[in-house]
Amino acid sequence: MSFLQILWFILIGVLFSGFFFLDGFDFGVGMAVKTLAHNEAERDQIVKTIGPVWDGNEVWLVTAGGAMFASFPYWYATLFSGYYLILLLILVGLIIRGVSFEFRAKCTPYQKPIWDTTMAIGSVMATFLFGVMFISMIKGMPIDARGNISATFFDYFNWFSIVGGIALTLLCYLHGLNYITIKTKGVISARAQNYAHALYWVLYVGEVIFALLLIFQTDFLRVHPIATWVCLILIVGFSVAAHVATFTNKQGMALTCSGLTLISLVALIFCGLFPRVMISSISSKYDLLIHSASSSNYTLVVMTIATCILVPCVLAYTIWAYWIFRKRISMPRIGEVK
Amino acid sequence: MQSEYGGVKMNIVSLARFQFAMTTIFHFFFVPFSIGTIFVVAIMESMYVHTGKAEYKKMTKFWGNVFLLSFAVGIVTGLIQEFQFGMNWSDYSRFMGDIFGAPLAFEALLSFFIESTFIGLWMFTWNKVGKKLHLAFAWLVVFGTLTSALWILTANAFMQHPVGFVLRNGRAEMANFWALLRNPQLFYEYGHVVIGALLTGATILTGLAAFQLLKKRKLSDVNKKIYHKTMRLGMVLMLIFSLGEICFGDLQMRYIINEQPMKFAAAEGVTHTTGERAPWMIVGYSDPKTHEVKGIDIPDVLSILAYHKTTGSVKGMKEVNQELEKKYGTHIDGRKMNYYVPVNTLFWSFRVMCGFAALLFLMSIVGLIMTRKKKETLYQHRWLMWIFAILTFSPFVVNTAGWLITERGRDPWTVYGLFTIAQSVSPKVSVASLLTSNIIYFCLFTILAIVMIALVVRFLHNDPDEYDKAQEASKVVDPFSKGAI
Numbered sequence: 001m002s003f004l005q006i007l008w009f010i011l012i013g014v015l016f017s018g019f020f021f022l023d024g025f026d027f028g029v030g031m032a033v034k035t036l037a038h039n040e041a042e043r044d045q046i047v048k049t050i051g052p053v054w055d056g057n058e059v060w061l062v063t064a065g066g067a068m069f070a071s072f073p074y075w076y077a078t079l080f081s082g083y084y085l086i087l088l089l090i091l092v093g094l095i096i097r098g099v100s101f102e103f104r105a106k107c108t109p110y111q112k113p114i115w116d117t118t119m120a121i122g123s124v125m126a127t128f129l130f131g132v133m134f135i136s137m138i139k140g141m142p143i144d145a146r147g148n149i150s151a152t153f154f155d156y157f158n159w160f161s162i163v164g165g166i167a168l169t170l171l172c173y174l175h176g177l178n179y180i181t182i183k184t185k186g187v188i189s190a191r192a193q194n195y196a197h198a199l200y201w202v203l204y205v206g207e208v209i210f211a212l213l214l215i216f217q218t219d220f221l222r223v224h225p226i227a228t229w230v231c232l233i234l235i236v237g238f239s240v241a242a243h244v245a246t247f248t249n250k251q252g253m254a255l256t257c258s259g260l261t262l263i264s265l266v267a268l269i270f271c272g273l274f275p276r277v278m279i280s281s282i283s284s285k286y287d288l289l290i291h292s293a294s295s296s297n298y299t300l301v302v303m304t305i306a307t308c309i310l311v312p313c314v315l316a317y318t319i320w321a322y323w324i325f326r327k328r329i330s331m332p333r334i335g336e337v338k
Numbered sequence: 339m340q341s342e343y344g345g346v347k348m349n350i351v352s353l354a355r356f357q358f359a360m361t362t363i364f365h366f367f368f369v370p371f372s373i374g375t376i377f378v379v380a381i382m383e384s385m386y387v388h389t390g391k392a393e394y395k396k397m398t399k400f401w402g403n404v405f406l407l408s409f410a411v412g413i414v415t416g417l418i419q420e421f422q423f424g425m426n427w428s429d430y431s432r433f434m435g436d437i438f439g440a441p442l443a444f445e446a447l448l449s450f451f452i453e454s455t456f457i458g459l460w461m462f463t464w465n466k467v468g469k470k471l472h473l474a475f476a477w478l479v480v481f482g483t484l485t486s487a488l489w490i491l492t493a494n495a496f497m498q499h500p501v502g503f504v505l506r507n508g509r510a511e512m513a514n515f516w517a518l519l520r521n522p523q524l525f526y527e528y529g530h531v532v533i534g535a536l537l538t539g540a541t542i543l544t545g546l547a548a549f550q551l552l553k554k555r556k557l558s559d560v561n562k563k564i565y566h567k568t569m570r571l572g573m574v575l576m577l578i579f580s581l582g583e584i585c586f587g588d589l590q591m592r593y594i595i596n597e598q599p600m601k602f603a604a605a606e607g608v609t610h611t612t613g614e615r616a617p618w619m620i621v622g623y624s625d626p627k628t629h630e631v632k633g634i635d636i637p638d639v640l641s642i643l644a645y646h647k648t649t650g651s652v653k654g655m656k657e658v659n660q661e662l663e664k665k666y667g668t669h670i671d672g673r674k675m676n677y678y679v680p681v682n683t684l685f686w687s688f689r690v691m692c693g694f695a696a697l698l699f700l701m702s703i704v705g706l707i708m709t710r711k712k713k714e715t716l717y718q719h720r721w722l723m724w725i726f727a728i729l730t731f732s733p734f735v736v737n738t739a740g741w742l743i744t745e746r747g748r749d750p751w752t753v754y755g756l757f758t759i760a761q762s763v764s765p766k767v768s769v770a771s772l773l774t775s776n777i778i779y780f781c782l783f784t785i786l787a788i789v790m791i792a793l794v795v796r797f798l799h800n801d802p803d804e805y806d807k808a809q810e811a812s813k814v815v816d817p818f819s820k821g822a823i
Contacts, residue, residue, distance in 0.1 A: 052458030055413065059450045065420050066443035073435020073509075080424025080431075081764040087421055088775045095414040095782065099789075102410035106403070106793045148428070148766040295436045296511040303440055310447040321455050324463065 001275060001291040004300040008071040009277070009290050011307065013270040015064035020172075020262040022057035025255075026050050028176015030097055030123030031169075033116050036180065036195060040109075041331060042188050043116055048329050049183040051101065056318060058098070070303055074147055074293035075277040082141060082149030083133050086156060090129045097122030127172045128165040132156060135164030138269055139217050140281035147288060155281075160213040167206040171265070174199055175258040178242065182251040185330040193246055196254070200243040207236055219279075220272035231268035235261055353772035354426040354763050357779065361418045364783045366741060367734050368412035373483040373532070374539015374733075375405040378575060380476040382568075387473045393802075397564045399464065399809065400802035401543055404794060409457065411790055418779070426772070430752055430762035436511045437503060437518070438493050445489035453482035464809075487532055495524035497753050498744070499597055510756060523597070526590035527744075533586055534740065537579035538733035541698060544572030544705075545730025548723045550798060561801040566717065569726070570709050576702035583695050588643075595644055595652070598754065600662065601747030603655045604681045605688040606640060607631040610654035616640035621689075624681035629655055631681060655681070670758055679749045687739035694736045701725060 029050050037043040050057075069076045080087060096118040104115035136156050141149050177199070180192040211232050215221050220228045242257035273279070277293050280286035294300065379402050386394035420442065423431050431438070460475040495518075496503075502517025503510045512518070547568040551557070557565070595602045603609075607619040609631045618640035622633020641650045655678060662677035669675060705726065708716035716722060748754055752762045800808075 052462045053455075055454035055458060056451060058413075059446060059454050062417065062420060062450055063443065063446035065424075066439060066446045068439075069420075069423065069431065069435055070439025070443040073431050073439060076424045076435060076439070077428035077431040077764075080421060081426070081428035081767055084425050084764075084767050084771045085774065087425055088771075088778065091418055091421060092778060092782065094417055095786075098414035098417075099410050099786065102406055103789060103793060106407065106797055108796070144766075146765070147432075148764075150766045295439065296506070298515075299436050299440055299512045302512070302515045303443060306440075306444055306447065310444075314447065314451045317455055318451070321459055324459060324467075 002297065002300075004297060004304060005290050005294045007304065008067070008294065008300055009270070009274065012064060012068055012071065013266055015060060015067055017263040017266045019057070019060035019064055020266060021259040022060055023054070024127075024172045024175045024259065024262050025179035026054040026057050026176070027097075027123040027127045027172040028174065029180060030119045030176070031173050032176050032180060032192070034120035036177070036192055037188065040112065045184060045188055045329055045331055046180055047101070047104070047119075049180060052325050053321065054101065055098075056321065058094070067303070071295050071300060072277055072290075072293045073295060075288055078143060078147045078149060078278055078288060079137070082143070082151065083137075083156070086129050086133050090126050090133075093122040093125030093129065095122070097126065123172075124169060127169045131165030131168030132161045134168075134269055136161035137278060138220070138272055140279040142282050143278060143280035143286050143288065144282065145286055147286075160217045163206065163210050163213055167203070167210050168265070170199065170203050170206055171258070171262055174203060174242070175255070175262060178246070178251070178255040178258045181246075182255055183328055185328045188331070189328075193249070193251075196246045197243075200239065200246070203239055204236075207239060211236075214268075218272060220268075224271055224274070227271040228268065231264055231271055234264040235268065238264060350765075350767060350769055350772055351760055351763050353769060353776060354767075355759065357426060357772065357776050358422065360776070360783070361415065361422060361779060363738050363741070364787075365412065365415040365419055366737055368408050368415065369487075370531075370535035370538040370733065370737050371408040371542060372405060372412045373487065373535035374537065374541075375401065375408065375543060376476070376483060376539070377480050377536050378539045378543050378572065379405055380473075380480050381571065381575075383473050383476050387469050393560065393564050393567070396560075396802040396806040397568060400564070400800070400805055401546075401568070402460075403797055403805075404543075404546065406457075406461065407790060407793055407797070411786055413454070415783075415786075425775075426764055426767065427752075427762045428764040428767075430757065433509045433757050433762070434497075434753060436509060437496055440512065440515070441489040441492045441518070445486050449482045449486035449489065451482075453479055453486065456482065483535075484532060487535070488528055491528050491531060492518055492521070492524055494744075495521045495527050497751075498527070498748060499523035500753055500756055505756075510753065522593065526586065526593050529586040530583070530590050530740075533579050533582045534733075534737060537576065537583055537698065538737065540572045540575035540579060541733050542730050544569050544576060545727050546798065547572065548726040549730065550801070551717060552720065552723050552727055554801070557801065558803060560803040564802045566709070566714075569705070569716075573702045573705040573709070576698055577706060580695055580699035580702060584699065587692070587695065592644060592646075598747060599653050599658045600655060600677055600679055601684065601743070602644075603653060603658055604679045604684040604747060605743055606644075606652065607633060607681065607685045608640070608652050608654045609656060611657045612640065612651050612654065614641075614649045614651050616644065616650065616652045618643060619685075622685060624685065626680075626682070629659075629678055629681060631685070666755065671761060673758075673760055675750060675758070677750065679747050683746050684743050687742045691736050691739045691743070694732050698729065698732070701729065 029046055032046055033043050037046055065076075068079075100115040100119040100122065104112050104119070107115060133156075136158065139158070139160055141155055142151050143149050174196055177192040177196040181189050181196070184192070214228075214232070238257045238261040242254045242261065245251070245254035245257060275290050276287045277290055278288040280288075295303075379398055382394055382398040382401065385391075386398055423438070456475045456478040460472065460479060463472060463475070499521060500510065501521045502512065502514035504513045505511075518524075547565040551562070551565050551569075554561075591602065591605070607622045607624065608616070609624075609629060615638045617635035617637045619631065619633045619635050622631045624631040638648055640652055641648055644650060644652055659677050663675070666675070666677070704722070705716055708714070708719070708722070750758050750760070752759050
């Protein structure tokens with residue numbers, strides 16, 4: 001394994017972290033459209049919190065996918081072809097969510113509930129299935145000698161991956177609630193905080209079950225005991241910190257901590273995988289490894305140079321955009337609603 | 339792998355190909371639509387900032403909304419594109435990832451982030467930031483779309499004409515990144531695609547403005563003026579870009595005579611190598627079995643088109659096939675090969691493409707002459723206006739035709755001369771999975787297309803003047819108003 005290969009393994013993790021941190025709350029807000037808001041005005045209010053930024057957040061996923069293709073083509077090929085139907089459904093979820101922002105703004109009031117529903121369903125589908133995908137991936141998939149997966153239904157959907165999917169959905173939902181709390185004014189903000197108070201208790205249960213399954217169903221503890229424990233403790237620790245912050249009304253803290261919970265989860269997955277990128281359940285000699293799944297050194301050099309130049313720019317204008325849209329979003333006053 | 343469903347034999351290659359065709363064609367309805375309209379809209383906004391006239395602002399906002407609808411469908415269908423290389427073409431991804439992945443990643447890092455961030459800013463900061471800054475947002479989006487096209491076409495140009503690589507470790511590895519960017523194929527393809535996209539935007543906005551003028555008998559003077567100005571601007575751009583497109587098309591075709599002779603021969607319906615004075619077939623039909631093309635010839639014209647002089651022979655498909663069989667063998671990976679491409683598809687796509695390019699060029703001249711200040715008579719000739727209105731749909735047909743020539747003309751290769759389509763497919767994805775995804779995409783696209791058209795039509799019930807006033811009035815509801823910034 002060369003330095004660049006390890007760097008790119010980490011960078012893929014960073015890109016997925018960025019995706020879950022940023023698009024995570026978009027998904028959460030998408031779910032909240034159907035669960036938190038009581039009327040159309042409230043729905044408009046919470047959709048507006050992510051209106052200008054959701055698209056940019058989703059680009060983190062596109063970048064992660066593109067970077068995986070470029071730096072670990074064998075990983076990309078195995079993962080994407082192996083999870084064919086799961087990714088198909090993720091795409092359907094992302095598509096119906098993505099169009100709903102523009103469609104709900106331009107359709108008749110009568111059709112608006114349709115696009116609110118697709119936004120919520122799309123968000124749940126994408127997060128749940130991302131959870132299922134990543135968690136079943138760390139459990140190990142039947143990867144053959146040529147790096148192809150021929151899996152059965154239960155390789156994708158088992159207790160571990162389903163718990164993982166639900167936990168990720170809940171995490172994103174909570175992340176979204178924390179985001180709504182900080183980005184809105186009035187009743188909706190308080191209500192989001194109340195929801196978060198209660199739901200964190202459910203999350204703890206999910207996290208404990210997830211941790212137990214992780215210990216028994218993966219080899220993470222055997223391969224990387226320290227890193228695994230550290231990440232697990234961080235996941236729980238950040239959850240508790242976020243929960244406490246919702247009680248003490250430190251809204252920025254709550255949002256940061258729920259985001260860090262998601263990042264810790266990505267860190268757990270990537271630490272546990274190292275030095276592999278995919279685990280074969282048939283035989284450990286069919287595991288895809290960082291050093292054999294990667295691109296040539298030349299391509300990695302080109303990618304590294306481009307990334308070093310472009311990512312700081314991206315971060316700079318993204319932060320600037322969030323700063324422009326820093327104002328909290330209030331309910332339209334009575335009489336002003338169309 | 340082959341399975342039977344209801345007596346129909348299907349295999350993964352044909353299903354994966356069908357899906358690729360369906361998803362890329364659908365995606366590419368919206369790509370040039372968005373690239374073109376945001377460019378025209380950015381020009382409109384520049385005119386607003388330059389002149390300070392409110393009508394240009396209303397124009398910008400109004401057409402900007404059409405752009406936003408197209409962009410929304412464009413991005414979500416673009417996600418499929420990125421995923422499906424891994425999903426359906428995993429062996430291709432293994433073979434090409436070293437080269438193909440990098441431009442894709444750059445496209446995301448350089449272009450998609452800019453586009454998505456600044457579209458958000460552009461949409462939501464009218465009247466909130468300075469005029470010039472707001473205009474800069476629009477042009478940054480244009481920059482994003484134009485560089486995005488550059489990166490993805492770098493990848494496609496490599497597939498048409500591989501350069502700067504070595505075959506090592508059973509795959510194509512990048513040897514020289516600059517060689518990828520200096521690929522002559524990229525120069526022609528980029529010019530052709532981008533000018534085509536800009537022409538698309540100009541044609542669509544001209545056409546939609548014509549629709550509005552035709553459909554609405556009682557337009558206020560302000561609205562009428564805005565639509566007239568839209569048409570006038572649209573037609574100027576149509577003239578420039580259709581001319582550019584004809585030139586680039588000519589350059590590209592003359593380039594592929596040597597690079598991809600089969601594509602050229604099929605597009606022009608040349609079965610056997612011609613004499614020194616090559617005749618040009620205007621209409622024809624090819625027998626799929628014998629590859630013989632029969633049709634009406636016009637003497638000498640093909641030599642002129644191909645070489646810009648009266649003599650010069652063009653190689654026929656039969657001879658090209660023999661050459662390619664000699665070069666690449668009659669068997670690859672145990673599969674019997676021939677190097678014919680679907681002649682009728684290429685031949686007719688080519689005629690549709692060139693025909694419409696010429697038509698757009700002529701119509702823009704006619705339109706510009708008839709809208710000059712001295713004698714503005716175009717708007718009284720309803721039949722002429724109808725031609726403009728109907729031409730709104732032409733870019734979708736033409737863009738598809740163009741890609742059919744480019745991609746089907748590369749048969750049987752995914753990467754010309756290196757890797758075949760049959761080698762590219764995901765070996766372990768089942769026919770059932772592929773059938774499912776084909777059906778789901780088909781249904782999803784049908785719904786998206788219907789909704790998209792319905793929403794554009796619904797939006798066009800508005801007019802720029804009233805729309806802008808309504809927007810300004812509802813400003814209180816706007817979250818970012820009241821000194822938000």
